Amino acid sequence: MNTPVFDFLKDDVYKSVYEPSEDSFLLIDALENDLELIRKLNPSICLEVGSGSGVVISAVSKVFPSAYCLATDINHVAALATKKMAETNKVTVEPVVTDLTSAVRSRLLSQVDLLVFNPPYVVTPSEEVGTQSLQAAWAGGIKGRQVMDRFFPFVPQLLSTKGLFYIVVLKDNNPDEITEFMFGQGLKMNNVLSRRCGIEHLSVLRFENG
Numbered sequence: 001m002n003t004p005v006f007d008f009l010k011d012d013v014y015k016s017v018y019e020p021s022e023d024s025f026l027l028i029d030a031l032e033n034d035l036e037l038i039r040k041l042n043p044s045i046c047l048e049v050g051s052g053s054g055v056v057i058s059a060v061s062k063v064f065p066s067a068y069c070l071a072t073d074i075n076h077v078a079a080l081a082t083k084k085m086a087e088t089n090k091v092t093v094e095p096v097v098t099d100l101t102s103a104v105r106s107r108l109l110s111q112v113d114l115l116v117f118n119p120p121y122v123v124t125p126s127e128e129v130g131t132q133s134l135q136a137a138w139a140g141g142i143k144g145r146q147v148m149d150r151f152f153p154f155v156p157q158l159l160s161t162k163g164l165f166y167i168v169v170l171k172d173n174n175p176d177e178i179t180e181f182m183f184g185q186g187l188k189m190n191n192v193l194s195r196r197c198g199i200e201h202l203s204v205l206r207f208e209n210g
């Protein structure tokens with residue numbers, strides 16, 4: 001899975017957008033590791049939540065050009081960046097400005113084959129969560145889980161029967177608790193890839209019906 005070109009992000013217009021970083025590349029590498037599995041799905045609908053610059057969903061769209069790729073973000077400049085990323089890399093992605101998947105959920109129920117989320121996961125004070133600025137990219141509040149925990153109950157509703165959900169988590173997020181919650185929702189977990197990035201220990205978890 002090639003990393004899309006993203007030089008255009010240097011433009012000041014995009015200064016509130018999360019620049020592709022080690023976590024973004026870890027997610028792309030995890031998808032690459034699982035490419036055979038994902039290919040077997042022959043995904044029709046791919047959705048990225050919190051697409052930021054759009055680097056991940058554009059990489060996905062490049063490999064699966066016939067899939068319908070959507071990307072949501074709470075930051076409207078991120079949606080513009082995602083659009084520009086897709087155009088620059090000659091792929092098609094529909095950007096949507098919304099909280100998590102609020103604006104698209106009803107039309108995607110049980111239809112998403114590939115769902116990806118590199119969420120704000122850093123442990124911060126709760127007040128820093130959910131702003132419209134760059135802070136929204138990393139501020140995860142209590143346990144770094146305030147944004148992702150709101151999303152987890154929607155995952156089983158969105159996934160198709162064969163669908164796969166990939167999420168980036170930090171050790172501080174307590175992945176065991178997440179796995180236990182998702183197990184209660186009927187989803188089993190596999191740890192696809194872990195990497196130490198500076199002081200952070202990041203993993204990409206895959207969930208699927210099981």
Ligand SMILES: C[S@@+](CC[C@H](N)C(=O)[O-])C[C@H]1O[C@@H](n2cnc3c(N)ncnc32)[C@H](O)[C@@H]1O
Nearest residue numbers: 018024050051052073074075099100118136137
């Ligand atoms: C860690 S960044 C990841 C960006 C990109 N996916 C990547 O991997 O480079 C998290 C992204 O989630 C977005 N975000 C934060 N809270 C959100 C919410 N409630 N709904 C949708 N997007 C959100 C942020 O604006 C940011 O673009």
